[in-house]
Amino acid sequence: MLTLRRTPLYDTHRALGARMVEFGGWEMPVQYSGILAEHQTVRHAAGLFDTDHMGQFEVTGRDALPFLQHLLTADLATMEMFEARYAILCYADGTCVDDTFVYKLPGRPKTSPRYLIVVNASNRLKDWAWMNAHRGGFRVNLHDLSDEWCMLAFQGPKAETILQRLEPFDLSALKYHRAREFKIGQGRGLIARTGYTGEDGFELFFPVAHAKHLWDAILEAGQADGALPIGFGARDSLRFEAKLPLYGHEIDAHTTPLEAALGWACALDKMFIGRDALLKQKLEGVAKKLVGFEMVDRGIARSGYEIAKDGRAIGIVTTGMFAPTLGKNLGLGFVPPEFAALGTEFEVIVRGKPLKARVVKTPFYERPGRS
Amino acid sequence: MSDKPITYSPDCKYTETHEWARQEGDLIVVGISDYAQNQLGDIVFVEMPPIGDTVQAGKAFSVIESVKAASDIYAPVSGTVAATNADVVNDPALVNQDAFGAGWLVKIRPSQPGEMDKLLDATAYQQKVEAGELK
Numbered sequence: 001m002l003t004l005r006r007t008p009l010y011d012t013h014r015a016l017g018a019r020m021v022e023f024g025g026w027e028m029p030v031q032y033s034g035i036l037a038e039h040q041t042v043r044h045a046a047g048l049f050d051t052d053h054m055g056q057f058e059v060t061g062r063d064a065l066p067f068l069q070h071l072l073t074a075d076l077a078t079m080e081m082f083e084a085r086y087a088i089l090c091y092a093d094g095t096c097v098d099d100t101f102v103y104k105l106p107g108r109p110k111t112s113p114r115y116l117i118v119v120n121a122s123n124r125l126k127d128w129a130w131m132n133a134h135r136g137g138f139r140v141n142l143h144d145l146s147d148e149w150c151m152l153a154f155q156g157p158k159a160e161t162i163l164q165r166l167e168p169f170d171l172s173a174l175k176y177h178r179a180r181e182f183k184i185g186q187g188r189g190l191i192a193r194t195g196y197t198g199e200d201g202f203e204l205f206f207p208v209a210h211a212k213h214l215w216d217a218i219l220e221a222g223q224a225d226g227a228l229p230i231g232f233g234a235r236d237s238l239r240f241e242a243k244l245p246l247y248g249h250e251i252d253a254h255t256t257p258l259e260a261a262l263g264w265a266c267a268l269d270k271m272f273i274g275r276d277a278l279l280k281q282k283l284e285g286v287a288k289k290l291v292g293f294e295m296v297d298r299g300i301a302r303s304g305y306e307i308a309k310d311g312r313a314i315g316i317v318t319t320g321m322f323a324p325t326l327g328k329n330l331g332l333g334f335v336p337p338e339f340a341a342l343g344t345e346f347e348v349i350v351r352g353k354p355l356k357a358r359v360v361k362t363p364f365y366e367r368p369g370r371s
Numbered sequence: 372m373s374d375k376p377i378t379y380s381p382d383c384k385y386t387e388t389h390e391w392a393r394q395e396g397d398l399i400v401v402g403i404s405d406y407a408q409n410q411l412g413d414i415v416f417v418e419m420p421p422i423g424d425t426v427q428a429g430k431a432f433s434v435i436e437s438v439k440a441a442s443d444i445y446a447p448v449s450g451t452v453a454a455t456n457a458d459v460v461n462d463p464a465l466v467n468q469d470a471f472g473a474g475w476l477v478k479i480r481p482s483q484p485g486e487m488d489k490l491l492d493a494t495a496y497q498q499k500v501e502a503g504e505l506k
Binding site for chain 2: 019030034035037236237298300321329351
């Protein structure tokens with residue numbers, strides 16, 4: 001039987017009263033106090049997530065950049081040092097191996113970059129095998145840091161104020177999708193203004209020995225501001241409202257980035273695995289498009305439910321739920337392009353009953369003041 | 372929610388699928404147990420059967436949805452639906468807040484006398500829950 005993996009914070013989560021569930025092969029907290037309260041905490045204060053299940057690979061060597069350019073959809077040649085960028089690993093047919101965040105960091109010597117690639121927990125072994133299988137003649141070193149490094153996310157409008165109490169440097173100077181190093185114990189960690197909630201916030205990478213200490217320190221520093229630990233239930237509802245894709249739902253090995261409205265992450269003017277297929281798809285047009293919809297009839301669309309028009313199946317729901325910030329039953333799903341225009345009505349089949357839904361603007365939620 | 376101890380109302384009978392049933396005059400009031408609401412987490416949607424619908428003991432008659440998932444609710448006894456709780460439709464969180472009171476779901480006019488006697492009493496239900504015998 002497959003044993004579920006646990007992060008170094010497993011006992012901490014249990015002590016905080018978390019309910020643990022399986023997620024991507026890991027035993028992770030789904031909720032502490034309750035999904036709705038945790039969701040609102042991140043939207044209005046700040047919340048701390050254990051994201052250590054995610055995989056972290058380091059790519060170094062003189063061909064690190066050409067190697068990653070060959071594998072990933074984004075153009076990494078334009079990245080500055082300490083920049084973070086969203087990029088997708090594609091199969092040759094343009095469908096998705098995984099989606100990733102790439103961090104360009106100083107290596108040895110400092111002028112030669114090393115790249116940190118953060119991947120989904122459920123895809124870690126597949127991605128590792130995929131990257132190694134495509135090393136070819138590239139002179140690169142691949143290092144799986146996942147077990148040595150811990151990863152936390154601290155997200156919400158008060159995240160910067162709270163973290164500032166723990167860090168000497170000016171966090172307001174750390175721009176969106178930028179990272180910098182910080183001291184932790186005798187070592188160093190990395191703090192980045194990135195996240196998966198639609199809020200301002202940070203992700204922290206650091207040696208695993210400091211996991212419990214830093215987790216406790218952040219919660220303590222944020223206690224007066226209402227900061228709380230947040231489980232995977234709210235992580236899903238937060239990313240859903242912000243229309244951030246989740247592998248296995250909005251993207252997978254049957255879906256291309258263009259279909260999933262992630263064309264912005266694909267630099268079709270450079271060569272990469274899957275590029276030709278995506279270029280062809282871009283010229284010919286996609287057969288399905290990811291849309292956001294609101295339930296008009298009473299009911300909740302769920303992942304896997306069928307989308308129909310006049311009794312004919314036209315698509316499928318990828319994620320659907322009661323969206324806590326909007327107070328509405330919303331969904332994301334794939335439909336043919338002719339049904340993707342704003343205001344288009346179709347039906348979602350909920351327990352055998354066709355319930356009316358309408359295409360609406362996405363993301364469903366954008367944080368106030370975000371330019 | 373989760374920090375409060377689970378309660379087992381002694382004046383109710385229970386199913387192994389976590390519904391409670393309470394005799395009220397000639398009707399049976401039905402809801403889900405405090406344990407069930409705690410397990411489901413925040414409830415955001417309740418689908419009620421139409422008044423007059425026939426329900427059968429052990430068969431699904433309603434659906435409750437939490438943030439994460441949809442769950443079937445099974446009839447503890449057979450009969451017809453005599454009333455549904457409109458307050459819960461408008462504010463599903465009532466089931467979380469007061470599972471045995473304001474969070475009741477339906478009232479059933481029973482058609483099979485004796486079905487209540489087949490249900491678990493509070494002590495037996497609590498024992499099964501705490502022994503981990505029920506899903």
